[in-house]
Amino acid sequence: MKTIVMCFSLLQFPRCRIHSLANSWWESFHKLGRRSGSSSSFRVLCSNNYEPEGGSSRRWTRVTRRTINTKTGGSNESSIRNTSVRHEIIPELSSESNSKKIETTKVQRCRKIGIRSKIIAESTSTKISTYEVESTEIESDQYYIDLAKLATIICFDIETTGFAREKDRIIEIACQDLRGGENSTFQTLVNPQRDVPNEQIHGISTRMVNRYDVPRMKDLIPIFLQYVRSRQIPGGVVVLVSHNGRTFDVPFLKKEFSRCSYEIPSDWLFADTLPLARAVMKSKGSKVPSKISLQALREHYGIPLIGPAHRALSDVHSLALVLQRLTYDLKLPVSGLIQGSFK
DNA sequence: GGCCCTCTTTAGGGCCTT
Numbered sequence: 001m002k003t004i005v006m007c008f009s010l011l012q013f014p015r016c017r018i019h020s021l022a023n024s025w026w027e028s029f030h031k032l033g034r035r036s037g038s039s040s041s042f043r044v045l046c047s048n049n050y051e052p053e054g055g056s057s058r059r060w061t062r063v064t065r066r067t068i069n070t071k072t073g074g075s076n077e078s079s080i081r082n083t084s085v086r087h088e089i090i091p092e093l094s095s096e097s098n099s100k101k102i103e104t105t106k107v108q109r110c111r112k113i114g115i116r117s118k119i120i121a122e123s124t125s126t127k128i129s130t131y132e133v134e135s136t137e138i139e140s141d142q143y144y145i146d147l148a149k150l151a152t153i154i155c156f157d158i159e160t161t162g163f164a165r166e167k168d169r170i171i172e173i174a175c176q177d178l179r180g181g182e183n184s185t186f187q188t189l190v191n192p193q194r195d196v197p198n199e200q201i202h203g204i205s206t207r208m209v210n211r212y213d214v215p216r217m218k219d220l221i222p223i224f225l226q227y228v229r230s231r232q233i234p235g236g237v238v239v240l241v242s243h244n245g246r247t248f249d250v251p252f253l254k255k256e257f258s259r260c261s262y263e264i265p266s267d268w269l270f271a272d273t274l275p276l277a278r279a280v281m282k283s284k285g286s287k288v289p290s291k292i293s294l295q296a297l298r299e300h301y302g303i304p305l306i307g308p309a310h311r312a313l314s315d316v317h318s319l320a321l322v323l324q325r326l327t328y329d330l331k332l333p334v335s336g337l338i339q340g341s342f343k
Numbered sequence: 344g345g346c347c348c349t350c351t352t353t354a355g356g357g358c359c360t361t
Contacts, residue, residue, distance in 0.1 A: 291359095
């Protein structure tokens with residue numbers, strides 16, 4: 001597996017884009033906080049800044065001559081520096097010893113940076129009662145607080161050839177790490193090796209994706225895994241957030257992984273903004289409106305559309321800001337988001 | 344498929360995702 005991951009270089013794929021939306025989420029969050037005059041929500045979704053072994057200068061071994069047209073991009077953030085930290089993922093974090101291991105990992109291997117560290121160091125035990133979490137009493141609040149300190153929050157979205165994961169295929173994937181910084185976002189078209197019947201929805205045509213230089217899913221998964229791993233805090237978990245992900249994006253992604261003989265890494269968690277949106281509506285004392293689509297939420301919060309609607313990266317940008325507003329409204333900390341996550 | 348609402352719970356329709 002590791003060998004496969006190292007077989008691809010993002011720089012090799014100009015159509016696979018890693019953008020620099022960097023700190024837009026943080027900037028917006030701080031603006032929101034200034035407007036509200038409240039500091040409690042600033043504990044939500046914060047994280048420290050880390051970079052994997054080798055940093056941006058690392059080199060991946062090229063073992064294929066297949067030219068795949070992808071794009072990368074991004075901006076440097078002053079707080080990001082190279083580090084010799086190694087990836088040592090803890091697969092299961094369910095015991096007290098593992099909780100202690102997290103704490104040890106945090107102290108020994110991680111660097112805290114600026115205000116974000118101060119934010120995350122605060123207690124994050126506040127939870128909103130209307131957010132129905134799936135967790136049982138197996139894990140303590142402290143466990144989730146510890147886990148939150150090493151969590152990477154990544155919003156993601158997919159475009160597909162249809163709704164049926166059994167017969168349809170992913171044709172575009174986009175992600176945005178809310179921590180921002182260099183290589184914080186990732187976007188690529190995916191070659192489904194079939195016609196795209198719903199171009200009218202997202203504007204992605206058969207001609208755009210059925211190309212030799214657009215990666216197939218089996219080509220992309222190792223790159224995608226490497227991207228996520230590059231954003232992951234050593235010893236921490238990744239929380240992949242999407243809208244209606246529980247019933248669409250995540251099962252679709254899992255199906256594609258399975259089809260290509262891959263498994264979703266055990267330290268990936270998934271969160272869905274749809275139940276968060278319902279919880280916000282309930283908390284305001286109103287019945288859950290019938291329209292709680294991502295577009296409806298974006299309009300509700302006055303978030304401008306960046307780029308064409310129903311393209312993965314545009315929706316990810318919207319989702320990142322919607323998530324920020326939802327967690328703010330719910331006063332939901334990272335630990336609460338993790339408690340409500342699923343695998 | 345899961346969730347929510349209502350003309351409901353022994354059910355059905357609508358919404359979310361493309």
